[in-house]
Amino acid sequence: MLDFLKYFIADTFHFTFNEAFLTKLYSLSLRVLLSIVIIVAVLQVVKYFKKFLRKSFKKLQVDDGIAGFLTSLIGIALYILTGFLIAQSFGVDAASIVALLGSAGVTIGLAIQGSLANLAGGVLILIIKPFKVGDYIIEDTKMNEGTVTEIGLIYTKLVTLDNKTVVLPNGILANSSLVNVTHLPYRMIDMKFDIAYDADVKLAKELIKNVIDNDEAVLTEKPIEIVMESWESSSIRLCARFYVLNPNFRSAKFRVLENVKFSFDENNIEIPYPQVVVHNADK
Numbered sequence: 001m002l003d004f005l006k007y008f009i010a011d012t013f014h015f016t017f018n019e020a021f022l023t024k025l026y027s028l029s030l031r032v033l034l035s036i037v038i039i040v041a042v043l044q045v046v047k048y049f050k051k052f053l054r055k056s057f058k059k060l061q062v063d064d065g066i067a068g069f070l071t072s073l074i075g076i077a078l079y080i081l082t083g084f085l086i087a088q089s090f091g092v093d094a095a096s097i098v099a100l101l102g103s104a105g106v107t108i109g110l111a112i113q114g115s116l117a118n119l120a121g122g123v124l125i126l127i128i129k130p131f132k133v134g135d136y137i138i139e140d141t142k143m144n145e146g147t148v149t150e151i152g153l154i155y156t157k158l159v160t161l162d163n164k165t166v167v168l169p170n171g172i173l174a175n176s177s178l179v180n181v182t183h184l185p186y187r188m189i190d191m192k193f194d195i196a197y198d199a200d201v202k203l204a205k206e207l208i209k210n211v212i213d214n215d216e217a218v219l220t221e222k223p224i225e226i227v228m229e230s231w232e233s234s235s236i237r238l239c240a241r242f243y244v245l246n247p248n249f250r251s252a253k254f255r256v257l258e259n260v261k262f263s264f265d266e267n268n269i270e271i272p273y274p275q276v277v278v279h280n281a282d283k
Contacts, residue, residue: 121174194235217252
């Protein structure tokens with residue numbers, strides 16, 4: 001084979017190689033050919049290995065975001081390992097490769113540290129699941145709130161009540177407290193009603209209870225409380241607490257508030273304005 005290569009090159013290019021150079025060229029050609037074969041084989045192996053991982057993650061019910069991220073990460077690691085082995089076969093010093101990869105990793109890490117923090121936050125959110133798509137959340141840093149429509153590896157998207165899209169970095173969500181409003185199936189409504197000091201407190205409480213009992217959204221199996229909460233400067237404050245299913249929260253709250261007002265008006269229960277009593281010191 002070596003003699004054939006020697007005569008072929010000499011005939012084709014009219015050039016004479018010494019034996020040592022031709023041997024090195026032959027060895028390099030074999031390495032290049034072997035490297036191509038290894039790359040093609042690795043591409044196929046990684047392809048089937050990724051399919052196997054996706055099926056395994058699906059059986060284990062791993063979140064799609066995490067499954068995709070881990071599958072891509074493992075694939076990249078296998079490609080880097082293959083490149084490392086091929087470089088070694090060409091005589092590149094392993095220590096030099098490791099040092100180069102380390103330096104590149106530090107440089108890239110410093111350049112995209114914010115994105116890496118968001119990526120880590122996204123993985124934590126997908127693993128721990130403090131909220132899911134469809135939940136209504138309130139984050140405490142900027143008091144953004146809305147219904148979660150998308151949880152990505154870098155950002156989470158919310159839609160507010162007035163139909164605006166809020167994009168939040170996952171690093172912030174993973175490292176600060178938040179309120180998941182819709183995590184539980186039901187929610188308590190806490191309402192305040194101010195009545196005049198000369199109004200009939202017992203009647204007012206009965207009217208409030210009657211409105212709550214007759215609202216179809218109220219969960220009657222849950223406790224219903226109607227109490228006197230405090231004495232304000234110009235009114236007595238009554239408090240009503242009752243439970244509804246989460247999807248009915250806003251509509252039930254508005255409906256009960258309106259019906260209590262109508263009931264107070266029909267029964268002459270006064271809702272006072274803020275008042276200030278002024279005494280004339282000369283009299």
